[in-house]
Amino acid sequence: MNKPEGALIGQRIRRKEDLRFITGEGRYVDDIRLPYMAHATVLRSPHAHARIKSVRTKRAARMPGVLAIYTSADMQEAGVGNLPVGWIVPHTNGGPMARPPHPVLASGRVRHVGDPIAFIVAETRADALAAMNRIDVDYEMLKPTVDLETSIETGASQIWDEAPNNLCYDWDVGDKAAVDKAFAAAHHVTTVKLINNRVHASPMETRGVIGHYDPSSDRYTLYTSNQNPHVIRVLLAISTLKISEEKIRVVAPDVGGGFGMKIYHYAEEVLAVFAAHKLRRPVKWVAERSEAFVCDTHARDHVTTVSLALDAEGVVKGLKVDTIANMGAYLSTFAPAIPSFFYAYPMPGPYKVRAVHVRTRAAFTNTMPVDAYRGAGRPECTYVLERAMDAAAREMGIDRIEMRRRNLIPAEAFPYKTPLLWTYDVGEFHKLLDKAYEVGGFATLAERKKKARARGRYLGLGFAFYMEACGMGPSKLLGREGCLGGQYEVGQVRVNPTGTVTVLTGSHTHGQGHETVYAQIVADTLGVDFSQVEIVHGDTDRVAYGIGTYGSRSLAVGGSAMKMSLDKVIEKGSKIAAHLLEADARDIEFKRGRFTVAGTDRTKSFKEVVAAAYNPVDYPLDKLEPGLEETTWFDPPDFTFPYGCHLCEIEVDPETGRIEVKALAAVDDFGNQVNPMIVEGQIHGGLAQGTGQALLEHCVFDRETGQLLSGSFMDYAMPRADDLPAMRIESVVTPCRNNPLGVKGCGEAGAIAGPAALVSAVLDALAPLGVAAIDMPVTPEKVWRAIQSAQSIPLPLAGRG
Amino acid sequence: MTKVPVQFTLNGREQNEFVDSGSTLLAALRDKLGLYGTKAGCHQGTCGACTVIIDGSPQLSCLTLAERCAGKSVTTLEGLTGNGALHPLQQAFMEGFAAQCGFCTPGMILAAKSLLDRNPSPSRDDVIDAISGNICRCTGYDPIINAILTAAEQLRGARKSA
Numbered sequence: 001m002n003k004p005e006g007a008l009i010g011q012r013i014r015r016k017e018d019l020r021f022i023t024g025e026g027r028y029v030d031d032i033r034l035p036y037m038a039h040a041t042v043l044r045s046p047h048a049h050a051r052i053k054s055v056r057t058k059r060a061a062r063m064p065g066v067l068a069i070y071t072s073a074d075m076q077e078a079g080v081g082n083l084p085v086g087w088i089v090p091h092t093n094g095g096p097m098a099r100p101p102h103p104v105l106a107s108g109r110v111r112h113v114g115d116p117i118a119f120i121v122a123e124t125r126a127d128a129l130a131a132m133n134r135i136d137v138d139y140e141m142l143k144p145t146v147d148l149e150t151s152i153e154t155g156a157s158q159i160w161d162e163a164p165n166n167l168c169y170d171w172d173v174g175d176k177a178a179v180d181k182a183f184a185a186a187h188h189v190t191t192v193k194l195i196n197n198r199v200h201a202s203p204m205e206t207r208g209v210i211g212h213y214d215p216s217s218d219r220y221t222l223y224t225s226n227q228n229p230h231v232i233r234v235l236l237a238i239s240t241l242k243i244s245e246e247k248i249r250v251v252a253p254d255v256g257g258g259f260g261m262k263i264y265h266y267a268e269e270v271l272a273v274f275a276a277h278k279l280r281r282p283v284k285w286v287a288e289r290s291e292a293f294v295c296d297t298h299a300r301d302h303v304t305t306v307s308l309a310l311d312a313e314g315v316v317k318g319l320k321v322d323t324i325a326n327m328g329a330y331l332s333t334f335a336p337a338i339p340s341f342f343y344a345y346p347m348p349g350p351y352k353v354r355a356v357h358v359r360t361r362a363a364f365t366n367t368m369p370v371d372a373y374r375g376a377g378r379p380e381c382t383y384v385l386e387r388a389m390d391a392a393a394r395e396m397g398i399d400r401i402e403m404r405r406r407n408l409i410p411a412e413a414f415p416y417k418t419p420l421l422w423t424y425d426v427g428e429f430h431k432l433l434d435k436a437y438e439v440g441g442f443a444t445l446a447e448r449k450k451k452a453r454a455r456g457r458y459l460g461l462g463f464a465f466y467m468e469a470c471g472m473g474p475s476k477l478l479g480r481e482g483c484l485g486g487q488y489e490v491g492q493v494r495v496n497p498t499g500t501v502t503v504l505t506g507s508h509t510h511g512q513g514h515e516t517v518y519a520q521i522v523a524d525t526l527g528v529d530f531s532q533v534e535i536v537h538g539d540t541d542r543v544a545y546g547i548g549t550y551g552s553r554s555l556a557v558g559g560s561a562m563k564m565s566l567d568k569v570i571e572k573g574s575k576i577a578a579h580l581l582e583a584d585a586r587d588i589e590f591k592r593g594r595f596t597v598a599g600t601d602r603t604k605s606f607k608e609v610v611a612a613a614y615n616p617v618d619y620p621l622d623k624l625e626p627g628l629e630e631t632t633w634f635d636p637p638d639f640t641f642p643y644g645c646h647l648c649e650i651e652v653d654p655e656t657g658r659i660e661v662k663a664l665a666a667v668d669d670f671g672n673q674v675n676p677m678i679v680e681g682q683i684h685g686g687l688a689q690g691t692g693q694a695l696l697e698h699c700v701f702d703r704e705t706g707q708l709l710s711g712s713f714m715d716y717a718m719p720r721a722d723d724l725p726a727m728r729i730e731s732v733v734t735p736c737r738n739n740p741l742g743v744k745g746c747g748e749a750g751a752i753a754g755p756a757a758l759v760s761a762v763l764d765a766l767a768p769l770g771v772a773a774i775d776m777p778v779t780p781e782k783v784w785r786a787i788q789s790a791q792s793i794p795l796p797l798a799g800r801g
Numbered sequence: 802m803t804k805v806p807v808q809f810t811l812n813g814r815e816q817n818e819f820v821d822s823g824s825t826l827l828a829a830l831r832d833k834l835g836l837y838g839t840k841a842g843c844h845q846g847t848c849g850a851c852t853v854i855i856d857g858s859p860q861l862s863c864l865t866l867a868e869r870c871a872g873k874s875v876t877t878l879e880g881l882t883g884n885g886a887l888h889p890l891q892q893a894f895m896e897g898f899a900a901q902c903g904f905c906t907p908g909m910i911l912a913a914k915s916l917l918d919r920n921p922s923p924s925r926d927d928v929i930d931a932i933s934g935n936i937c938r939c940t941g942y943d944p945i946i947n948a949i950l951t952a953a954e955q956l957r958g959a960r961k962s963a
Contacts, residue, residue: 014895014896014898015895015898015900017903018894018895018898018900018903019895020903021900021903021906022878022887022891022894022895022900022903022906022910023838023878023879023881023882023887023891024836024837024838024839024877024878024879024907025838026903026904026906027837028840028904030831030841031831031837126802202938203902203904203938204840204842204848204850204902204904204905204936204937204938204939205840205842205902205904206842254902254903255902256840256902256903256904257901257902257904257938257939259938286841288843288844289842289843289844289845289847289848290845510902511901511902511903511939512901513901677898678898680898681898681901681939681940681944684940684941684943684944685901685938685939685940685941687941688938688940688941688942689938712843712845712847713843713845713847713848713936714845714847718936718938719941720933720934720936720942721928721929721932721933721935721937721942721945721946722929722930722933724941724942724943725943726943727941727943
């Protein structure tokens with residue numbers, strides 16, 4: 001019942017969307033050209049923290065081609081509202097969460113490098129850039145707060161009057177008394193201090209927008225490279241531009257990767273529409289790559305101390321986590337939720353420990369806003385748990401796999417209520433771990449290590465067991481926890497009069513392949529031709545409403561909404577068929593595109609029933625309306641809970657510190673898989689990003705000035721083709737019980753488990769050299785330094801753990 | 802801005818254009834000729850999304866001055882489907898699920914085509930080397946590498962049977 005079956009579901013179906021991508025016909029925001037379109041640039045602060053004494057634009061405004069220059073004064077005069085925060089963390093300690101304003105253009109003070117000051121619109125981009133350089137801004141320099149750990153200490157330069165000690169919130173969850181008791185009774189205590197490095201999503205398409213105003217219809221259109229156009233439409237209406245919602249159309253066309261960074265409502269969206277209305281001309285802005293690094297949200301950036309209280313067998317009895325999380329200078333749309341709800345509640349992941357306490361202090365710094373990025377809180381959670389488990393295993397002399405076996409929640413405990421929030425529906429953790437053991441080749445690991453040593457290399461095998469919470473819902477729970485917007489999804493199935501099918505979904509695809517996966521479900525469920533199914537998304541004028549794509553929610557929530565509408569289509573079709581076949585609707589069976597009176601050969605095809613619905617001459621008009629179109633708003637009863645184990649084998653050259661990633665593998669339980677090829681693609685990409693965070697990527701700031709030192713692909717190291725090996729992807733399937741498709745979501749897993757698995761491998765490789773800890777990104781320099789310092793300390797210390 | 806006349810071959814056809822002096826080939830392709838298949842990923846020569854083939858070698862159109870293309874032969878992704886049929890590389894990218902968001906795909910395909918034109922039997926390392934200047938944020942590269950190797954095989958087969 002829970003497992004979808006059919007000709008296409010479960011098959012590796014080639015993607016519908018690929019034809020346009022491989023022929024150059026993909027249409028991203030920058031490919032859209034409107035008649036008479038003007039171009040915009042943004043003047044951004046070169047300083048991390050300064051008072052703006054004056055902004056003089058007169059000289060710039062006289063430059064050739066300049067149409068307008070807008071500053072914060074124009075925004076204030078027009079009553080443009082601030083960028084919104086969509087999540088208010090409740091039950092904080094020592095006062096409510098600080099919510100400083102986030103103006104569209106900085107007013108009075110700039111708080112990070114890249115803070116927007118003026119929006120310049122001109123005939124060409126070159127004209128806008130030339131004018132931008134003629135704007136005079138007088139700054140009075142203020143001391144920036146850059147370092148996260150000391151940002152909340154007294155004496156740190158203050159960023160907001162609303163946030164004393166730069167504290168956005170101090171929040172905790174769990175049973176502190178139970179944890180204290182567990183630690184008092186512990187046989188062994190493991191404590192690890194961890195830094196989760198700050199990264200940038202860096203999709204290949206930078207953010208871009210086009211604002212358009214049509215005076216004839218008095219309507220506004222925003223084209224934006226975004227993951228959730230309906231949410232942006234609402235926010236333009238209620239928060240920023242305050243235009244009546246029905247007058248706004250938001251289009252998110254082909255989007256060249258989002259990874260969470262394109263969820264939020266950004267200043268440029270407001271400015272482009274504002275300018276288009278004022279100038280009566282379309283206005284385009286597309287971020288340059290280096291601009292993207294200072295105007296997009298960043299991610300991760302935690303400093304954490306984690307402690308485990310263990311009994312003599314290595315069973316964890318208490319978990320204590322204390323985290324300082326960077327918010328950057330302003331609160332991005334979902335920023336407060338990431339290190340609280342999405343980081344703390346997933347503790348203690350797949351482990352059965354009951355005494356858990358997590359404290360998060362969210363801090364403001366003079367850096368770019370920090371928000372969700374692929375995994376959003378759960379990669380940080382997994383990193384904390386897995387680094388701590390590995391360290392405890394090592395300190396206690398227990399095998400790492402055995403350590404997990406003793407601590408994982410047993411299969412018979414499901415449904416399992418976690419100590420903090422959720423009830424996991426299904427899971428077979430030990431079975432999956434056994435498979436991972438086999439995939440990783442643990443049995444022959446010692447041999448491989450020996451061989452590597454003979455070649456002068458140190459080999460390490462690492463892994464991370466992760467537990468996710470995806471497909472967020474229900475809205476009621478999220479509302480209680482601080483979310484300001486509903487978390488359902490809308491799926492409308494429109495059977496066209498000729499029997500082809502148009503699906504209008506609130507999900508948005510930006511690489512995930514919804515046009516294929518959703519069509520597979522439609523084709524199988526209705527028995528219609530795969531090629532005659534169109535999946536429409538990303539345009540608020542076509543899709544009535546929706547929430548969008550993030551948190552691995554599309555198929556679990558959006559796909560389920562669509563599936564429920566498909567079922568309603570069949571239900572109504574059965575009634576029509578019953579009329580045509582002069583039978584009782586309860587006797588009608590629908591299979592492979594035919595409505596049949598059970599046990600007879602009396603049958604009507606789907607197309608015949610559709611024809612009757614659209615031309616109701618022989619039709620039960622007294623009981624049914626004509627037409628065949630159904631809509632479902634699916635508010636999920638609970639989250640979904642994918643889990644898995646990702647593995648990584650590396651070799652270290654001790655002379656140079658260079659790491660070579662030899663193998664990556666994943667064993668996951670995503671529930672049912674509609675298209676395993678696409679699932680694998682999601683793991684590939686996630687693991688590539690996880691590997692990037694672990695070994696290469698880092699947003700580095702000058703600690704004195706707050707300048708971003710890694711502001712291009714020359715400084716910010718993206719994983720390239722020679723950084724990654726082929727990956728082995730395996731699955732265990734336990735269908736999810738919280739949605740009609742039995743799916744759990746696979747978009748984020750690789751980015752969640754990857755970093756922990758990679759670092760685990762590095763520390764396994766370096767263990768013989770006495771290295772017990774290292775921070776991401778694990779660059780050759782860090783490895784080399786770690787080896788040198790471990791080798792220079794007297795052995796008892798170096799060998800500790 | 803001074804306009805400079807440029808005569809070059811674009812996807813097999815003679816093209817005569819006046820371009821802004823100092824403007825890039827990328828700008829000429831996208832803003833003057835409406836060939837949006839060439840993508841702008843960084844404008845800094847660091848991501849490979851704008852890769853085109855100039856006289857047989859892969860070049861970054863964001864760093865190439867349009868006026869420097871005079872007398873040269875430029876191939877963009879649109880040039881691969883000139884005769885209506887998909888190029889084996891395009892076919893292999895589609896069959897092998899080598900595109901996700903699709904933004905790096907044009908540059909990848911052209912970097913690969915340039916490799917296969919020069920070296921019909923590349924090793925896996927040759928392929929990795931050929932696309933090491935092209936960033937893909939979605940696929941983890943393995944499907945792209947496999948697609949290029951598959952296309953190479955198909956092209957060799959087609960050549961043999963021809």
